Amino acid sequence: MMTSGKRSCWDIILSKKEASEDTPTRADGMPKFNEQQVRKAYVHMLYEVCKRFRTSPEVPMLAALYCHRFYAAKSMVRNDRFTVASAAIFLAFKVSDIAWPLRHVLEACYSSYKRLPEEDVKKVFMDHQEYYRSLKMKVLQAERALLYVIGFDFKPDMPTKHFLSKIKSFEHLDKEQLTHLRQICWNFANDSIKTTLWIQYSAKELAFAFIQVTAKLSNIDLPNRKSNNDDQDWYETEGVSIIRMQECTNDLLDLYSDKKKSGEKRPRAKQANADAPPAKKQAPKPSEDGMQHPDSSMHVPATPELSSAITATDSEHCKPCPGQDDHHDANGFGTGKSVDGFAGTAVHA
CATH class of the missing domain: 1.10.472.10 (Cyclin-like)
Structure with a gap:
C-alpha cells in the first residue's frame, strides 16, 4: 500500500x-x-x-x-x-x-x-x-x-482535471487531434470508473495513462525523450514514473481484453449474504458536544x-437477468432476506 x-x-x-x-x-x-x-x-x-x-x-x-x-x-x-x-x-x-x-x-x-x-x-x-x-x-x-x-x-483529486489540463498544453497538435484526445480520454474515464482502477492509481497517473494509450492507438505524437533531446518522457516531467505508467496502461488495456472474454461461462451468483452472522452492536461514543455520533465501524442498513x-x-x-439466481435482481443488487426483516442485503460492518 x-x-x-x-x-x-x-x-x-x-x-x-x-x-x-x-x-x-x-x-x-x-x-x-x-x-x-x-x-x-x-x-x-x-x-x-x-x-x-x-x-x-x-x-x-x-x-x-x-x-x-x-x-x-x-x-x-x-x-x-x-x-x-x-x-x-x-x-x-x-x-x-x-x-x-x-x-x-x-x-x-x-x-x-x-x-x-x-x-x-x-x-x-x-x-x-x-x-x-x-x-x-x-x-x-x-x-x-x-x-x-x-x-x-x-x-478527491479527479483524473478529468489532469487530462483536460495536460491536453491543452500540447501546442504542437492541431484542433482535431486535441478534440480526439479529449473524447477518447473521456471514454477511458467512463469505462475505468466501473472498476477499481481509480483506487489503484492516483488521479494524475490515470489521466496520463488515458492520454498515453489514446495517443498510441491514434498515432498521435507526444513529446518524448527523442523529440525533447531530454532524458524524460512527457509524463515523467510531471512526476509519473515509467514503471507506474506501464502498469497503469497495461491495466487499462486489460479492461478491454477482459470484455472480449465475456462469453466465457461465469459462476452463478450465490446467496452470500443470507447466512451472514449478525454483528455485535456497539453504542457510539458520546462526543465533546454531548451528542451521539456514529463511528467508522457503523454499518449500512438494508433497503426496505x-x-x-x-x-x-x-x-x-425486477426479474433476474439470465445467469443470475433469485437472490440478485436485474440491476445486480442483492435481494436476499436480511436480519432486519426487510428483503434486502444483510447489513453488518
Missing part, C-alpha cells in the same frame, strides 16, 4: 491485490465476478440518475469514487449497495452545489433501481409515507457511514421493501 505525505483516504493507493482480491466482500464469500457485476450495477445507476438531473460528467464519477472507497473498507454483502449508492449520489450533489431535495434524488434512484417510471415511484412514496420515511432514514444513515469512511474529505401486494407492479420490472 502506497501513501503520500498527507494522511487522507484519497492518498491511500491500493495494490491490485488489495483492490480486487483481498476485499471485505470477497472475504464474506462473494465470488469475484459477482463483486465486479455489483460494482458495475451501482455505477450504472449513478450514471442514470445523473443523466436525469443533467449534471456534469464528473458528478457520477465522484459518487462512484465514494462507493469504491467505501467498499474498499466495507463488504457489499453486509452493507446494502442501493442504499450506499443513493447516499453517494446525494453527497456528490451537495459537494457539487446541485440543490435537489433528497426526496427527488431518492425518486430517481428508486426508479433506476426498480426499473419503474418516476411517476409510479412518486405515487408509491406518496401513498406509503412510512415506507418512504424508512428509506430516507436508511439513506441518511448510509451517508454518515460514507462520510466516516472517506474521513469527511469530500473532494414494500409488501408483495403493494409492489405487484414491480415484479415484472
Whole structure:
C-alpha cells in the first residue's frame, strides 16, 4: 500500500491485490465476478440518475469514487449497495452545489433501481409515507457511514482535471487531434470508473495513462525523450514514473481484453449474504458536544421493501437477468432476506 505525505483516504493507493482480491466482500464469500457485476450495477445507476438531473460528467464519477472507497473498507454483502449508492449520489450533489431535495434524488434512484417510471415511484412514496420515511432514514444513515469512511474529505483529486489540463498544453497538435484526445480520454474515464482502477492509481497517473494509450492507438505524437533531446518522457516531467505508467496502461488495456472474454461461462451468483452472522452492536461514543455520533465501524442498513401486494407492479420490472439466481435482481443488487426483516442485503460492518 502506497501513501503520500498527507494522511487522507484519497492518498491511500491500493495494490491490485488489495483492490480486487483481498476485499471485505470477497472475504464474506462473494465470488469475484459477482463483486465486479455489483460494482458495475451501482455505477450504472449513478450514471442514470445523473443523466436525469443533467449534471456534469464528473458528478457520477465522484459518487462512484465514494462507493469504491467505501467498499474498499466495507463488504457489499453486509452493507446494502442501493442504499450506499443513493447516499453517494446525494453527497456528490451537495459537494457539487446541485440543490435537489433528497426526496427527488431518492425518486430517481428508486426508479433506476426498480426499473419503474418516476411517476409510479412518486405515487408509491406518496401513498406509503412510512415506507418512504424508512428509506430516507436508511439513506441518511448510509451517508454518515460514507462520510466516516472517506474521513469527511469530500473532494478527491479527479483524473478529468489532469487530462483536460495536460491536453491543452500540447501546442504542437492541431484542433482535431486535441478534440480526439479529449473524447477518447473521456471514454477511458467512463469505462475505468466501473472498476477499481481509480483506487489503484492516483488521479494524475490515470489521466496520463488515458492520454498515453489514446495517443498510441491514434498515432498521435507526444513529446518524448527523442523529440525533447531530454532524458524524460512527457509524463515523467510531471512526476509519473515509467514503471507506474506501464502498469497503469497495461491495466487499462486489460479492461478491454477482459470484455472480449465475456462469453466465457461465469459462476452463478450465490446467496452470500443470507447466512451472514449478525454483528455485535456497539453504542457510539458520546462526543465533546454531548451528542451521539456514529463511528467508522457503523454499518449500512438494508433497503426496505414494500409488501408483495403493494409492489405487484414491480415484479415484472425486477426479474433476474439470465445467469443470475433469485437472490440478485436485474440491476445486480442483492435481494436476499436480511436480519432486519426487510428483503434486502444483510447489513453488518
